[in-house]
Each structure stands twice: as structure tokens, then as C-alpha cells.
Amino acid sequence: MFLRYPDDPYDRIWDSDLIKRQNYLVGVAPGTERISTTRNIDIETREYPPVKVMQTAVVGTKGVLSYRLNLEDFPANARAYAYFAEIEDLGQNESRKFKLKQPYIADYSNAVVNIAENANGSYTLYEPSYMNVTLEFVLSFSFVMTPDSTRGPLLNALEISKYVQIASKTDKQDTTVVNAFRLLSAQSSQTNEGDPCVPTPWEWVNCSTTTPPRITKIILSRRNVKGEIPSELSNMEALTELWLDGNLLTGQLPDMSKLINLKIVHLENNKLTGRLPSDMGSLPSLQALFIQNNSFSGEIPAGLISKKIIFNYDGNAELHRGKKKHFKMVLGISIGVLVILLILFLVSLVLLLNTRRKASKKKREEKGISGRTNSKPGYSFLRGGNLMDENTTCYITLSELKEATDNFSKKIGKGSFGSVYYGKMRDGKEIAVKSMNESSCHGNQQFVNEVALLSRIHHRNLVPLIGYCEEECQHILVYEYMHNGTLRDHIHESFKKQKLDWLARLRIAEDAAKGLEYLHTGCNPSIIHRDIKTGNILLDINMRAKVSDFGLSRLAEEDLTHISSIARGTVGYLDPEYYASQQLTEKSDVYSFGVVLLELIAGKKPVSSEDYSDEMNIVHWARSLTHKGDAMSIIDPSLEGNAKTESIWRVVEIAMQCVEQHGASRPRMQEIILAIQDAIKIEKGTENKLKSSSSFSGSSSSKPHSSRKTLLTSFLEIESPDVSNGCLPSAR
Incomplete structure (x- = not known):
């Protein structure tokens, strides 16, 4: 259990002295008490321990606080720093004073730690200078309260540093691109420095777990990014998603032919210009491309039109789907085909009007939609049907529905598939009538087939379909009315x-x-x-x-x-x-x-x-x-x-x-x-x-143990990797 980045901007590892790690902590003397606070600690500079570290401490309840450390892996010239901040409420006449003692070393005269609560309720960090000593193979020391102190010694944190080189950094080509984006976005440049993936990814990138790490996702939507998209983007072969929408990007798109893993691209709502790269239509993994509301021009690559992807290019006035060649020939052929189709349509319409009623009858008989073996395709409530019958999906005429809904005037809702109206049939049954948005005279066969399927689905927790209508090019479904709404x-x-x-x-x-x-x-x-x-x-x-x-x-x-x-x-x-x-x-x-x-x-x-x-x-x-x-x-x-x-x-x-x-x-x-x-x-x-x-x-007493992390007590900082040089602690 330890704290590090982002709590510590330098990615130092602050470890609890409760955890006895083999390499450095031999033991801590008894007679100590762990304390913590949620109040603020006034940390004046970033080099000090994080606030979360300083909010915990150990106190020597018997007047002494002793440690014995194994420092075998640390350099001989390492420095040890102790940090103190009063986090207990002391009485008016109480004090906490103590001195450092090491075996075989004379007392440090005048080196008395005297910490107390400030009047304004915040706490000031106190760092004694006498801790700048050369460390030995085994370091033993104690903090001992002075005779005029009423409280035992207190220690918030002890820092002993060493640097460990990491195995690898983020791929250089990827780093070049994201650093270019960082400079284009004022918001991003303030919060992201150093390596984009190590020790933890920047807030707007996702990284792979490979060695070296590769950047797989860039998320800079609405980040006020200005300028042109870096041409080096083409080298980010591991990139799967690119989110640059809602910015002020200008210029043309760079080459993307190498981005074989790219799946989702958001470039909408920018000021991009020029032609779309011809190779964009051949990207093997592309699933969604959004370029609307830019100023792209020219012909859309054929691959983007033929691929089964989500592709939105609205708002690009000079972008078109194909070249305008042989206009007169195309126009003549089109007119001829149109005349032929018109003649065929008129003939088909005559045949359709003659056969539609018979076909509708046959379909309903085959699918058993009426719900009764003795029902006719034209079955309706005017002919004796009753909506109270179990498992019955009836054909209801449009006139009956208009009567029940007062000519569709009692609208009770609207969904993605159409408006819903309240109705009441002659037999008193309350119904909800859903009229599909897109009325069509085509597709009646599919509509009837789907109604037949839905009519066979019965469960107490599904709203039952009790009727349907297909007249005047309308597709209407009738459901049981639910009195308490949604x-x-x-x-x-x-x-x-x-x-x-x-x-x-x-x-x-x-x-x-x-x-x-x-x-x-x-x-x-x-x-x-x-x-x-x-x-x-x-x-x-x-x-x-x-x-x-x-x-x-x-x-x-x-x-x-x-x-x-x-x-x-x-x-x-x-x-x-x-x-x-x-x-x-x-x-x-x-x-x-x-x-x-x-x-x-x-x-x-x-x-x-x-x-x-x-x-x-x-x-x-x-x-x-x-x-x-x-x-x-x-x-x-x-x-x-x-x-x-x-x-x-x-x-x-x-x-x-x-x-x-x-x-x-x-x-x-x-x-x-x-x-x-x-x-x-x-x-x-x-x-x-x-x-x-x-x-x-x-109250915390009522919450499950897993819902809250316990505050750590005192901390011992052991390794301090250099973030600016891309360093990470070695594996233990």
C-alpha cells in the first residue's frame, strides 16, 4: 500500500512503515500510535511530501519513537529528511518538543523540533536541517521528547531517495506526435509533461502494455486545439481512435495509409480543408468516420462510399460523391430509364389494386394473426371481436382506431418509432396506439411477418401487442394501455x-x-x-x-x-x-x-x-x-x-x-x-x-468495508524516480 503519482508530481513512492519490506525496514519500536486527519496541511512547495502523506503520522506514546533501517541498496551519499506537521489538537498549555538521537553520536545541540498548531487552523511543515547526514549500512535513530514537552515525538514522513532507470519509454514516433498536439492545445500543455505513457498515461491518451508502450487513443475533443494536424501522425501504427472534434484545426489531412489499426476518427466541427486522402477508403479497420462541418472539397474516395462504415460528411459544401462526367449521356439514359419505369409502375399499380385485398387475406390466414381459427382476415371489433380475449392479436380497421382515439387527438407520448395515442374501444378496453413515423405503401409483407412474430410473444413483464392496422400506407400497432405511464x-x-x-x-x-x-x-x-x-x-x-x-x-x-x-x-x-x-x-x-x-x-x-x-x-x-x-x-x-x-x-x-x-x-x-x-x-x-x-x-459505520479506503498512517519514502527523464521504480 503506497502513494505515488499523481498524488506526488515527482512520482516518489511513499510507503507505510506498517509494511515491513525485506530490503529496507528491519523494525519499528513498540509504543507508537497511528493518527490521521482530514484537515489541510499547508505544503508550501511541490518538493515536500504530498498532503495525503502529511495527513498521517506516528506518535511515540512513551516519549520515544525509534527506527532501524537497512540501507544496503542506497548510495552512500544519500540524504535523509524527516518531515513534521502537528495534526493533533493540543491544549493551551500543551507542547510537543523532541530531539534526534543516534547511537554513538553526540546529541545535536539546539536541534529541538518544536511544532504547534497555527492560529488559523492550517498546519505548517517543519523540516529540521540536521537530518542531512551520511547514511550507514544500518541506520538506527530515535526521536526523544524533551523534559519540558507534554506530548511525545511525532513523525509524518521520512524521505530517503535513490533513482532507478526504467526499461523503456514510449515509442519515439508516438511521443513526437502527442507533444506536437500538446503544443497546439494550451489546456493540455499545462498538465502534461515528460513521457506520455510512463509512469502513467496523460489524461488525453491511452497506451498499450507493449514494450515500448504505443499510443492507441488520442482524445482531444473540444480542447481548443489550433493549427494543422502533425504530418507525423502517419507513423502511429498502433492508433485505434482519434478524437479531434470541436477544435480550430486547419489545413489538409496528413497521409494515413499506415494507420492499419485505426477504427474511429472524429474530425467534425473544425476548419479543415482540401481533399480527403485517397488511401483513407482502404484503411482495413476503419469503422466510423465523422468529418461534418469542415471545408473539405473534391471527390470522396470510392472506398469510403463502398465500405460498410458510419460515415458523416454533412456540412462540406464542395465535397461530392463522384465526378460529373458525360453529363448529357447520363441525363439521356436517366430520362429513358425513368420513362420505362413509369410505364412499369402504372401497370404494376393496376395489378396491385386488383390483388392487394386477396393477398392481404391470404397472408393473415397463413400467419394466424387473427388469433382464432374461425376468424376472417377482415376480423375487427365491429364484427364481434373482443380485446379481452387471451393471446389475441387482431386486425383493427383504421376507422375503428380513429373512433377509439377521437381521430388520433389524444396523444400521450412520442418515441423513436412514432407517436402514441390513447384510445378506448367500444367494448371498453383501453389501448395505446403507436403510429409508425415513416408511413409507406411498400414493405407490407415484412410488416405483417413481424407482427405475426410479435403476436406469439407472451410474458407477464412484456407489454402485449393486441392488434395492428395497415391501411392508407400506414403501419399501426395497438398495445394494452399502461395506466401508470413510464x-x-x-x-x-x-x-x-x-x-x-x-x-x-x-x-x-x-x-x-x-x-x-x-x-x-x-x-x-x-x-x-x-x-x-x-x-x-x-x-x-x-x-x-x-x-x-x-x-x-x-x-x-x-x-x-x-x-x-x-x-x-x-x-x-x-x-x-x-x-x-x-x-x-x-x-x-x-x-x-x-x-x-x-x-x-x-x-x-x-x-x-x-x-x-x-x-x-x-x-x-x-x-x-x-x-x-x-x-x-x-x-x-x-x-x-x-x-x-x-x-x-x-x-x-x-x-x-x-x-x-x-x-x-x-x-x-x-x-x-x-x-x-x-x-x-x-x-x-x-x-x-x-x-x-x-x-x-x-455515516461511515453503515457502509460496507469495501466502499472506502482506509487512510494510511505514517510513510517512508524509499525510491524517487526521475519523471522528467522517464524513470520508474525497479520491480521488487
Whole structure:
């Protein structure tokens, strides 16, 4: 257990004297007490130990503080420095004075350490000059209190330095490029010096674990970077992601033909000019390229048009997809083809009008959509149908839906696939009517096929599809009406949020998880939702949760737009791995559900400028707190005193696993359900016996041991690598 960079800008290793390392610490005398404080220590210069080191100390409770150090590996001319700062509250008549004593060496006259608390409440560092002594093979020394002192000696830190050369530095070509970027960005140049990867990466680069380290990612979005992109960028063969969007970059793009591992490039919202490099279309790993809102010109490389990548080039007025050759010939051929197509279209339209009704009838009979063997394709409620029938997906006429919804005037919501209207049928059944955004007279076969598939999916935690309509080039789905609206409303609207206690949130999470688990494992083929969010989790009249809009991503993609390479989902919930690779798996739904769990825990929105700083969302915010050991700060204040910490902690753990960066590290839905059920058991076990000592109240006594790191006591600084020369401590 030790402290080093970034707590110490010089990357000195400050180690606790509680840890007896073989090479240097032989022993420490008994009769000592470890103390610590959270108050500020006034460190005047950076060369002094970090504040975290000076906030801990050992005190000789019997008037003596003794050490015996093995200094075999240290140079003979090394210096030893002791650091003292009073971190206890001394009474008005109390004092702490002590002297250094070494065996066989006379006392240092007048070398008395006298430290005391300042009047303003801060603490001043005291460094005695008499510690500049030549070290021996074994150094024994003691601090002994003087006769006029009321408190025993105190030691915050002892520094003995040596330098160790590192095995390798970051690749020189990579270092040249990032240093060029550092000079172009005033913000970055102030905080990053020395080697970009060793001993720890700069805040805006990611590095590989190879020898030497290679830079794999540059993240300089909106960093006020000015100037031209360094031409040496072409030498960064290990680079996989380049984020330079939202800056003031000018000039042309450099050669990128060697960047064979480059996957994601963000250059949008700059002032870049010139032609796109012809080799850009042949980059083998490229998955996403964003160059919108620049001043690029000329022809887009053919490879970029033909590759199945995410490519956005809007806002470049002089950039076009192909050269304007043989314009007259192309125009003549186009007109001829258009005339032929028009004739064929008119003939097809006549045939279509004659056969459409028969074809529609046959399709519904084949797919069994009516839900009854004696139903006709034109089955409707006007002909005796009843929405209360079990497992029934009916064809509902457009006129019936207009009547039920008062001509689609009762709008209750809008999603990514269309508007939703409230309706009430003649038999009294309340319905939610979803009208697809992109109305089309084409793709009816695919639409009917998808409805047939969705009609066979039945689970108590999925919103049932009870009807559909395809008239006047409209595609309409009819669902059971959920009286208590969306989970999003209950979390983020204050008047509803007050009614949603922790146990209710757990039950909702369990219901939604079961519905999602059924889609993943209970359907053949399995269904990936692709848009899990609190807005797609609905609550019925009994506050039981049901997942909605399952299958709509696929329906909208195949039925209306055929195959799409654009990642579908909602900002804040979208799986970053799916976004980058376009490889959709069940683990993408797991990531989105993890965000839902964090919303239930924290009561915050996934993305909100009010709750988080720039470039932050609920996942980054929660991850930063858990990494600091302060996971309990995530919890919604409205749950304070009304929920068991152990129960909340169980859900925090599984939620953070769900939002792991890589899908392979995320749990399956079955594991998530078990974790939520564990939390429910913990909460219900003491539901009526809440005690202030165990309920969440912000006190450290109620927090699990793993949620907070214990402050280290006193420190012994052993190795001091030279950061400016790229040095790192040798392996022990």
C-alpha cells in the first residue's frame, strides 16, 4: 500500500512503515500510535511530501519513537529528511518538543523540533536541517521528547531517495506526435509533461502494455486545439481512435495509409480543408468516420462510399460523391430509364389494386394473426371481436382506431418509432396506439411477418401487442394501455418520485429484468431489444413493470429501411462497444439495463448538464465515485433513512458490472435477476425493523468495508524516480 503519482508530481513512492519490506525496514519500536486527519496541511512547495502523506503520522506514546533501517541498496551519499506537521489538537498549555538521537553520536545541540498548531487552523511543515547526514549500512535513530514537552515525538514522513532507470519509454514516433498536439492545445500543455505513457498515461491518451508502450487513443475533443494536424501522425501504427472534434484545426489531412489499426476518427466541427486522402477508403479497420462541418472539397474516395462504415460528411459544401462526367449521356439514359419505369409502375399499380385485398387475406390466414381459427382476415371489433380475449392479436380497421382515439387527438407520448395515442374501444378496453413515423405503401409483407412474430410473444413483464392496422400506407400497432405511464416519469418527476420507495424500485427492476431475460432466452430466435431505457419500461395499474417496444428496432429497420449500419439506441443508454463495432449482442441490452439500474439508485437522468459536468453521464459519474471508494454517494437522497445499505450496495455492484466497457465482462440477465432478488430479500427481511444504526444515513459505520479506503498512517519514502527523464521504480 503506497502513494505515488499523481498524488506526488515527482512520482516518489511513499510507503507505510506498517509494511515491513525485506530490503529496507528491519523494525519499528513498540509504543507508537497511528493518527490521521482530514484537515489541510499547508505544503508550501511541490518538493515536500504530498498532503495525503502529511495527513498521517506516528506518535511515540512513551516519549520515544525509534527506527532501524537497512540501507544496503542506497548510495552512500544519500540524504535523509524527516518531515513534521502537528495534526493533533493540543491544549493551551500543551507542547510537543523532541530531539534526534543516534547511537554513538553526540546529541545535536539546539536541534529541538518544536511544532504547534497555527492560529488559523492550517498546519505548517517543519523540516529540521540536521537530518542531512551520511547514511550507514544500518541506520538506527530515535526521536526523544524533551523534559519540558507534554506530548511525545511525532513523525509524518521520512524521505530517503535513490533513482532507478526504467526499461523503456514510449515509442519515439508516438511521443513526437502527442507533444506536437500538446503544443497546439494550451489546456493540455499545462498538465502534461515528460513521457506520455510512463509512469502513467496523460489524461488525453491511452497506451498499450507493449514494450515500448504505443499510443492507441488520442482524445482531444473540444480542447481548443489550433493549427494543422502533425504530418507525423502517419507513423502511429498502433492508433485505434482519434478524437479531434470541436477544435480550430486547419489545413489538409496528413497521409494515413499506415494507420492499419485505426477504427474511429472524429474530425467534425473544425476548419479543415482540401481533399480527403485517397488511401483513407482502404484503411482495413476503419469503422466510423465523422468529418461534418469542415471545408473539405473534391471527390470522396470510392472506398469510403463502398465500405460498410458510419460515415458523416454533412456540412462540406464542395465535397461530392463522384465526378460529373458525360453529363448529357447520363441525363439521356436517366430520362429513358425513368420513362420505362413509369410505364412499369402504372401497370404494376393496376395489378396491385386488383390483388392487394386477396393477398392481404391470404397472408393473415397463413400467419394466424387473427388469433382464432374461425376468424376472417377482415376480423375487427365491429364484427364481434373482443380485446379481452387471451393471446389475441387482431386486425383493427383504421376507422375503428380513429373512433377509439377521437381521430388520433389524444396523444400521450412520442418515441423513436412514432407517436402514441390513447384510445378506448367500444367494448371498453383501453389501448395505446403507436403510429409508425415513416408511413409507406411498400414493405407490407415484412410488416405483417413481424407482427405475426410479435403476436406469439407472451410474458407477464412484456407489454402485449393486441392488434395492428395497415391501411392508407400506414403501419399501426395497438398495445394494452399502461395506466401508470413510464418508469422515467416516476423517477424524474418530483411529485411521482416521492411515491417510489426503494422496495418499489427493486420490484420494478426485477419485473423489467425478467421481461428482458425472456426476450434473450425464451424466444427462438432470441430478440435483442436495442432500446432499453426507463421510457420503455411501463407500469400497469398495480405498478408492475412491463417492457415495451421490443422488436420495433428490427421492424423499423427491415420493414421500412431494409438493412442499416447505423447503431440504434438512445443517448445515455447506448452500449459503447456496439456503437464502435456495430456488433449487436444481448450484452448491449445488459449495458442499457445497467444505466436503468443506476437511474433507480441515484434518481438522476442518464445525461444531464444539471447533474454532471461536461462530457459526463451517469455511468462516468458513478464509475468515478466507485473508483474512489465512495459508492454510497451515488444513492438518491430521497432514500436516506428508508432503505438498507446492504440492499442498495448489492444493486450498485451488479449495475457497475452491467456497464463494463467490454460486453464479455458484463453479466447475463439471469445473474442480474438473482442479484436484484437478493437485494429484495435483504430489504424485506428487515422492512418493518429499520434501525438508524443500519439504515443509510451517510455515516461511515453503515457502509460496507469495501466502499472506502482506509487512510494510511505514517510513510517512508524509499525510491524517487526521475519523471522528467522517464524513470520508474525497479520491480521488487
